[in-house]
Amino acid sequence: MLPWFENGKFPLYLAPMARFTDIVFRQMCKEQGADVMVTEFVQADALNRDDPKLWETVDFTEEQRPMGVQIFGSNPESMGRAARLLTDRLRPDFIDINFGCPADRVICMDAGSSMLRNPKKLGQVTSAVVNAVPETPVTVKIRTGWDDDTIVAKEVGHIVEGEGAQALAIHGRTKLQGYSGEANWPIIAEVAEELTIPVIGNGNIRSAEDVLRIREQTQCAGLMIGRAALGYPWIFREIKHTLEHGVVPPPPTIPERWENIIDYTRRLMARPFREQKHGDLRWMRPKFIALTKSMTGSRKIRGALGTVHQIEDLERIAKEHIEQYHCS
Numbered sequence: 001m002l003p004w005f006e007n008g009k010f011p012l013y014l015a016p017m018a019r020f021t022d023i024v025f026r027q028m029c030k031e032q033g034a035d036v037m038v039t040e041f042v043q044a045d046a047l048n049r050d051d052p053k054l055w056e057t058v059d060f061t062e063e064q065r066p067m068g069v070q071i072f073g074s075n076p077e078s079m080g081r082a083a084r085l086l087t088d089r090l091r092p093d094f095i096d097i098n099f100g101c102p103a104d105r106v107i108c109m110d111a112g113s114s115m116l117r118n119p120k121k122l123g124q125v126t127s128a129v130v131n132a133v134p135e136t137p138v139t140v141k142i143r144t145g146w147d148d149d150t151i152v153a154k155e156v157g158h159i160v161e162g163e164g165a166q167a168l169a170i171h172g173r174t175k176l177q178g179y180s181g182e183a184n185w186p187i188i189a190e191v192a193e194e195l196t197i198p199v200i201g202n203g204n205i206r207s208a209e210d211v212l213r214i215r216e217q218t219q220c221a222g223l224m225i226g227r228a229a230l231g232y233p234w235i236f237r238e239i240k241h242t243l244e245h246g247v248v249p250p251p252p253t254i255p256e257r258w259e260n261i262i263d264y265t266r267r268l269m270a271r272p273f274r275e276q277k278h279g280d281l282r283w284m285r286p287k288f289i290a291l292t293k294s295m296t297g298s299r300k301i302r303g304a305l306g307t308v309h310q311i312e313d314l315e316r317i318a319k320e321h322i323e324q325y326h327c328s
């Protein structure tokens with residue numbers, strides 16, 4: 001049993017999200033109470049070619065443990081080799097295999113959610129990774145199926161469990177759903193009931209109330225939060241507090257939120273990201289827009305956030321926003 005599930009612990013995972021869950025964002029979520037983190041996915045073949053950009057993506061700090069690195073690919077041998085390389089260099093707490101990504105560039109490689117159409121191959125990839133890193137637990141992340149007519153979560157769950165995966169995260173949508181529509185929680189609940197390994201439920205969790213309800217209604221061993229954390233990383237603190245005390249704590253104030261966002265920006269600026277050219281913050285704009293999306297008046301500042309170059313620009317937007325919307 002993975003230690004973070006032992007003794008009925010109910011871990012909250014930060015979902016891997018490409019271009020958003022960078023090392024600093026993960027740190028912020030960890031400070032707010034996220035229990036388990038997974039890097040965004042990296043392509044096994046590219047890791048095997050030693051692409052330096054990818055090593056930046058999978059970097060993590062000791063504080064972020066338990067920490068998983070997520071890989072994708074369709075070739076069992078290449079996936080095994082990448083897992084071995086990662087284990088030797090980074091000693092992650094687990095290797096996570098992505099069988100859920102719906103992006104065209106991943107589907108074209110027969111990887112990600114494309115694998116849900118080929119459960120035999122999916123089993124071979126899982127087995128190759130498990131065998132390549134006997135000392136490192138391997139976990140798997142899937143969607144419910146390719147489309148509504150091919151819901152394979154149960155079948156695939158049994159396959160990966162049989163091949164030695166130690167946990168299964170299920171995003172309760174099909175590939176064709178993309179990121180919209182309802183998540184299929186009844187299927188997640190069925191798989192959680194059937195499998196022996198822990199099942200982590202994922203899809204549209206937006207509040208502490210959602211977590212309480214899902215914990216009550218399913219046998220999920222933990223939950224994974226994606227987009228809600230992108231716009232509101234404080235969600236982890238809120239859920240933790242609610243699970244412990246039974247009441248939802250007051251949300252952070254607008255000044256507190258800006259303080260965290262500016263601190264996050266400074267920490268990002270201090271890292272040697274290759275997107276960071278001459279200290280220009282242009283590449284962080286989508287992150288700022290995501291982080292402010294749930295604030296009152298976010299629509300009004302969206303345009304301004306799309307023009308940020310320097311930290312001073314961001315500070316000015318924060319100041320004006322606080323003056324307009326914070327009632328003290």
Ligand SMILES: Cc1cc2nc3c(=O)[nH]c(=O)nc-3n(C[C@H](O)[C@H](O)[C@H](O)COP(=O)(O)O)c2cc1C
Nearest residue numbers: 015016017018040041098171203204205225226227
């Ligand atoms: C921008 C973005 C990037 C994502 N990147 C990954 C990824 O690298 N690996 C992965 O397994 N899932 C990825 N996902 C899917 C999320 O991990 C999660 O399964 C999905 O967003 C559903 O959870 P939510 O409804 O809480 O957002 C991504 C999602 C988004 C929105």
